[in-house]
Amino acid sequence: MATARDVDVPSLVSAAREGNPRAVARLISLVEDAHPALREVMAALAPDTGRAHVVGLTGAPGVGKSTTTNALVTALRARGDRVGVLAVDPSSPFSGGALLGDRIRMSDHAADPDVFIRSMASRGHLGGLSWAAPQALRVLDAAGCDVVLLETVGVGQSEVEVAGTADTTVVLVAPGMGDGIQAGKAGILEVADVLAVNKADREGASRTGRDLRHMVAMAERDADGWTPPVVRTVATSGEGVGELVDALDAHRAWLGEDGLRARRVRRAAGEVEALALEAVRARVGRVAGADRLEALAGEVVDGRTDPWAAADRLVEAVGAEGLSSSGR
Amino acid sequence: MATARDVDVPSLVSAAREGNPRAVARLISLVEDAHPALREVMAALAPDTGRAHVVGLTGAPGVGKSTTTNALVTALRARGDRVGVLAVDPSSPFSGGALLGDRIRMSDHAADPDVFIRSMASRGHLGGLSWAAPQALRVLDAAGCDVVLLETVGVGQSEVEVAGTADTTVVLVAPGMGDGIQAGKAGILEVADVLAVNKADREGASRTGRDLRHMVAMAERDADGWTPPVVRTVATSGEGVGELVDALDAHRAWLGEDGLRARRVRRAAGEVEALALEAVRARVGRVAGADRLEALAGEVVDGRTDPWAAADRLVEAVGAEGLSSSGR
Incomplete structure (x- = not known):
């Protein structure tokens, strides 16, 4: 069995802080494995967190999440941001494995030392995601990422919850997928700070955009003064991705320091509670x-x-x- | 706030035991609401549970789960079974609401007093499903159902876990949906006791069936002597649904009393643990x-x-x- 001594935490943490990709990858592996050294790692990283803008991306299968993430990375890199990507797969509760296809994707940025891409299996039992994803975010944050994109398949409740804990959450919809009904069904519209109609060159995109604006207007949102913008993108060509980045920036600016802190406290509360319940479960x-x-x-x-x-x-x-x- | 006194538990339980549909519906509502009277309800129902064959049905959106459930109800009613249906919706973590479209579906059986159909929102936080779905099953079981069909969208981990706790789990796949890859990705193949290729009149059905048989053969399953059969169905016409029922019966017979008990102990263990963690969470x-x-x-x-x-x-x-x- 792995013990905390197997890992030289101080050197790993120090290397990760300087943005060493192998150190970052190793630390996220420790998170995935629920390694005993994780406590020490998180204690060491604590002072360096809180700088990255955490952006959640979610949507039903087939809306083009990976392509959009890829296009966002390109756009953010163009302005010099260091970018982290954490893709949470709805993997098998039994094998815990993500498909190879996901792990090897997005090779556009594979050689860029300022892009960290990690596919993470939502392995283990219910609730594992609640503490593992935020801890992987901490690693990418401490590694100096300006933006971390947290991509989940927004179809299960746990995945939606994870996406909903981001600083800014983008919900992707594609034309002709039941005109947003599928999105509404999975409850992912309620978590949207920004809506993106991807594949906007396809037939029905205008109608889907209209439907979404209508649903946004109808939704009983807190009177908090933010109306989720509906952005049209063609992620494969990069069309509209600049507007999407602008929408992310606008939402962060609107949140302000207080709004940002409130979201992060909520995220940390979920994380702490999940860890506490995990400790109780171990005692069970x-x-x-x-x-x-x-x-x-x-x-x-x-x-x-x-x-x-x-x-x-x-x-x-x-x-x-x-x-x-x-x-x- | 609701209190246990608002509910006349003894009369409700007694009516539900006799198969009164309104009493059954009311008890499942108590489960959904996590009503304080639930403890008393479950204590009263305990001696009457353990008779129903709990069959989980899962699969990606669009494979025809509702239609297949409907066809199964028809086939099971034809042989005189009393049937319960519990459809778990991946609903909004915010509104907790299932879409009306789901609640009013399957009206084929709306007038049949020996069919209980209930759509249940997977509302609340992570883990809520772990105890709510089994308790709703208890209600349908105690109401004298011979078979309870537990239908979930098998895309999120919690939904897969719920489907995986059935006595017999059916995974539905449709031709041309990535030839089973989507199913493999969501980890739902591992929970399958029976595989159904629905929409088997469509092009590609033979290939999908072959692929599934191949994946079943490749999968590292426990050497427990059961190979999940691959059944081809056209749920809209009822074609193959008799074979599906035969496969369910065969699996239950193969499980035997010991195998059935082992699955039920596993299900009850998850339920008890979820309730215990819920109690701790309340104290948090x-x-x-x-x-x-x-x-x-x-x-x-x-x-x-x-x-x-x-x-x-x-x-x-x-x-x-x-x-x-x-x-x-």
Whole structure:
């Protein structure tokens, strides 16, 4: 089993801070592996975080998220930004693997030392994404990225939640995909700060744009003074991508320091809570005897108890073991 | 705020047990609302559960899940089964609402008193689905359903996990959708006990079937002696749906009592753990002072601490409050 000693944290962190791509990649691997050295890494990175503009990109499969991300990287590089890309794959809960096709994509920027691209599997159980993605963002942030693009497939709730925790969230829609209905169904319109109609050279783009503007107008948003702009892009040619970058900048400027901080506190709160629940879950695994999870589940299946009563017994057993005892 | 007293649990439970559709609907609403009376409801239902064959149906958007569910209901009703349908929508994390289009669908069976159809929003935070869906299943099970079809959109990890906890899981694929690649990407092939190529009258169906059989053969499955059959269906006409029902029966027979119990224990374990974590999360919300979640998140954002150290403090504060103290 991996231990914290396997990793020379100070040198890795120092190299990552200077933007060394291999160090950055290694640190994100530690996040993916939930490596024991992660605590030390995050403690060391803490003072260097909070500079990157975290931009979430989400949308149904087929809207052109990867192509748009690629085009955004090109546009941001053109103005000299250091850019990080974190693509969260809805991977198998069993194999934990992302498809090779995703990992090797976006080779346009493979040779650029100021672009960090990482595909991350949303492996493990529910909630793993809630703490892993923000920690990978911390690594890219501390590595001096001006912008980090967080790309998720916005179809599952966890993926939407991840995208929704960005400083600025872009929702992509393509013409002829049920005219935004699919997007509305997955709940991703509500998280949009900016809407992009990609493949805007296709038939129906105008109508989709109109529909989206209509949906934006209809949506019950907080009266916070920001109306998500609808930008038309053709990511494959780069058309409209400049306007998309302008929209991102405008949203960040509108947020201001207070607005930005509020979003980041919300993101950090989710991250801290997920880590705390993870610690409790680890203790659930250590409960023994009749209050072991499997024993309780067996009683539930046999109809001898119900899930709520079983959960009570489990929480009591975890509490008896001592929540404040260390040992993670 | 709703209290347990608002609900006459004994009469509701008794009516639901006799298959009263309004009582069943009301109990599932209590699940959706996380109503305080739920504990009492589940305790009362416990002895009546464990009879229904829970069949999960999942697949990417557009493969015809609703149509297949509808056709399965027809086939199961033809042999006299009482059937429950629970369709889990990847709904908005904000509004919590399922689209009307889903709620009013499948009217073929609307007038049949032995068919219970319910669309359920996967509302709330991550993990809500883990306990809500199994409890809704309990209600349909106790209402005397012989088969409960649990339909989810298999694109997000939580949805896949839900489908994967069924007694028998059917993964639907349509021809020409990347020849199963999309399914493989979402990790839903690994959870399949039965594969259905729907829209089998379309071009490419033979190839998709071949590809799936190939992927099944390639997959590293436990050497448990069950090879997921690949069934070709045209749900709109009912073609192949009889074979699909046969495959479900065959899988259940193959599982046997021990195999069935093992799956149900796994499902109940996930449910109990989710409820326990929910109880801990509720206590997180009650922590006050400097160890409040928002205060800790603010320290993280300001770089004064890191998320792991903050999580430690949160867990300690929750432990200090007393995990075993009641008050949920």
